[in-house]
Amino acid sequence: MNKIKADQSFAWRITLGAFLCLALWPLWSARFPPMQDYPQHLAQAHMLAERNNPAFDYQRYFEFHLRPVYATFYLTTLLFSRFVPAEAAGKLALSLYPALVAVVIARLGRRGAKGVAPWGALLFFPVAFNQQYFMGNVNYILSLPLLVLALLDYEDLLGSPRGAWPITRQCLWQVALAVTHPFSFLAYVSLAVVTTIVARRHTGEFWRKALAPMCMALILLLGCCLESMVKSSPEAAVPGGMDWISPKAALQFAALMFTGMQWSGGIKAIPLILWGLMAAVVLGAMAAQWRERGPFSLLHGLWVAAAGLGFLVLPCRIGAYTGINLRLAPLLYFLIVLLVAQVRFRSWWLYSFVALAGLCLVASVARQARLSAETEEIVPILQKIPANSRILPLVFDRASPELDSYWFDPHLHDHNYYHVLRGGGFSPYLPAAQLNPVRYRPEQRRPAPGEYTPQEFVWEAHSADYQYFLVRGAPAGFAQYMAPTCNLVLVSGQWTLFERRAQPEIRRAK
16 A cells, blocks of 8 residues: 555656646747737846946836835846846746646645645646736735645644744745735635635634734735836826626637637637646546545635636726736636645546646647747847837737737737847836836827737827837738838838838829
8 A cells, every 4th residue: 555655656746746847848948938918028127137238228118116015026137137138027927827736736735635736736837827828917926825835824724733934834835925916815815705605604713813813914014005006107197987798708708718718700619628638537537436525625616616707706907907807717716726636536537637637738838839939030130220219119010810819919028128138228118007117107108009009100199209119900002101201121020120210202192
């Protein structure tokens, strides 16, 4: 019996290591991670690191305000950039995400019965590459495993003898979560309230254990509220009020995880089949063990219900902050995997589950490789632009065949790699939200047609402050429109680079 347990433990460690390596592969095998907003986050981290470098002109155009919220990616990238170039520093920071997912799985292994590996927890790896990952919301995805770890730690705290270190550790998880992403911290507080209600005991010992984490949560909530009121520089006008999306649209977004990240353009058959088989195997294994083990944890089921309810009823937009309820979709996946981790897979159920989880992960890795290859088309373009140049991106075609064009704009921010690869310079579309650490100096804002409306570009209205024009998916006739005033420098894939001519021709009126 001990030999069998030892063999299972060895197989578990090898499998966990293999899944972790596979999850890290798309971040390191290609030059550019396949994440929509990642280029602008990396550019801001690079600007923070090089803001005092006299070789670059960042101080001329930007203000720098790294704040104690929404900061984990920037802080870790700044730390790594002391030792490695910016591109590698960003990848090291991103690598914390699958590493933290592995920590969650290892934590579940320690919490379970001795000698019984939580094979179902391997499902964390394929669901880690969810919609928010492809959207490139780097601080949010880093917060997801932190949120799960904080919840598990709080559950353990309430069920174990009181001690100084467990209480201190819980407070540290909360601080890490609040610094990484305030929305995830709010989600943690909501689920921690559910945990306290379910686990409450009419004893002083119970409430003494809960008191310190509750006080820490209140302090951090107050700090987040005060931080949101601080304005370190004037900002452009932002919309007020709230907007909701229909439950049908929200459910379609949630389903993207299982349809190959496609819906409006046609569901991908292979991912749908793989996930369907995965569901069948999980249900089969549950049925096989039902009499032996019984139902799932009531608390974890309530976590799933609370996250699902929030996903359906919360607004999609509050002021300038969008995708509010949609951010709960990956958290919902993570909490469901906590339930799957309680299933004991045996015999061919186990082999089928591991094989399907691996195939789902491989399918996602292959999709990411194709996306990264598309992004690399911009490299020859950027190499033609000198450092410290002013560029105007005109991205007419933001889409990729790999992702649903209604929900994703995977190439909208590719141009931000200019600041990282060449250094310095100005482009007009860094996000204006106060939480971002790099913002324009008020006097340095320049006219631009709008990130999502390049078709409104008019030379006379928008070109005066720019030396280079990066165009993706140029419509018919655009090159002729630019010909009197610009030289066509290079075409690479869907990208075209135009350079302002020193003495442009006289443009004829249409």
